[in-house]
Amino acid sequence: MKKVPDKTRVKRVPQRGIYNKEDIYKILDKEFVCHIGFIHNDIPVVIPTLYGRKDNDLYIHGSMASRMMKTLNEGVEISVAVTRVNGLILARSGFHHSANYESVVIFGKATLIEGKAENIAALKAVSDHIITGRWEEARGPSDKELKATMVLKLPIEEASAKVRTGGPKDDKADYDLDIWAGVIPFTRTIETPIPDEVLRDGIPVPNSVKNYGQEPSTKK
């Protein structure tokens, strides 16, 4: 097996570390919000934002005026975290309370997507990642909108996942206590879509919306 570099090797509870690309992709594909950490003016900043994964790249987009986008475009080292919480672990002791989760951490430097066609393809990748088929239904980006939008790409190279599953793990002596222990599992519920209050009459619900929640690609 390939040696995991120290930077990305999970040290705390190392048996929860996963480095296989396919498993990392699976977690990234269940979510669409990441938190990006970077240094700005000597201060560590963490900013939540949308992302899309295509092949071995994570695409991030934002306003040309965004501090985050401008800083990332300087080629600084960044760290990206994606988190999915699957349940609360209620142990007998407060100490062993925890959560079931799947998370990914990626390090690296983002690079600017250049060229009109390349930018459109990258924006489509973000859109497709979040809601399949919506790109084709919506009006495409104008030149002015493209000029106002920066798209960056981060290779999924220096990456790790960490996954906790199962029930509480208590101290041996605590199993005799009369204290309830177990898991509160979480699922994400997708509610019925609400049409815009100024939507023109006679516009049917499109497939991307109808299918959201039905397809395996849905983020739930």
Ligand SMILES: Cc1cc2nc3c(=O)[nH]c(=O)nc-3n(C[C@H](O)[C@H](O)[C@H](O)COP(=O)(O)OP(=O)(O)OC[C@H]3O[C@@H](n4cnc5c(N)ncnc54)[C@H](O)[C@@H]3O)c2cc1C
């Ligand atoms: C929803 C959630 C809740 C958590 N709650 C707590 C908590 O309350 N207290 C706590 O101490 N820890 C918690 N963790 C675990 C936490 O993310 C860290 O793994 C842990 O704190 C060890 O941090 P460290 O810097 O010592 O990691 P180290 O093991 O030293 O990290 C080394 C490298 O391993 C990788 N790595 C570490 N953690 C993760 C991760 N979560 N996902 C992917 N790669 C990772 C990174 O590449 C990192 O640079 C939680 C995780 C999640 C997802």
